[in-house]
Amino acid sequence: MDRSMIDQYEAGGAKLLRSIAQLSAEDLRWVPPADAQIGKWSIQQIILHLMDSDLMWASRMKAIIAEDNPTLLGFDENRFAAALFYDDQIAESAIGLLDLNRRQFSRVLRKLADSAFSRTGRHSERGNISLGECVKLMVEHIDHHVGFIAKKRQAMGKAAKE
Helix, strand or coil: CCCHHHHHHHCHHHHHHHHCCCCCHHHHCCCCCHHHCCCCCCHHHHHHHHHHHHHHHHHHHHHHHHCCCCEECCCCHHHHHHHCCHHHCCHHHHHHHHHHHHHHHHHHHHHCCHHHHHCEEEECCCEEEEHHHHHHHHHHHHHHHHHHHHHHHHHHCCCCCC
16 A cells, blocks of 8 residues: 555645545535535535544454454444434544544554555445545545536635635
């Protein structure tokens, strides 16, 4: 694995925070019309999904590091969004938690030997996945959703200023 991926992983929280800059709580909870083709979740729901997902993947990566071929359980993101009161949480706090977790865990990732990134776990939905693939997946996960956030902002007429 290219170790610069760790830097990208660590920077994900700051990237996410920039993506919601200057949006109000009302903006964060705006749900796009079904025909807009920009996803069914609000930006708020995306942020909380990313936090939950990120914490789960950090736990999975820790298991891959510390255990031999651990079982990594999947989760139903739609059930989480429906049951965990995403609209009642604070997006900025969720990003803060994601950011702190990534910055802390990046310290661990940087200490690992290159060979550790080939260690694997068995995901209940994805099959075998290596630590390196997990890090890359988490970098891409933020980027994927930041793209949706940009489209939602544009649909609201509140595109981010560069």
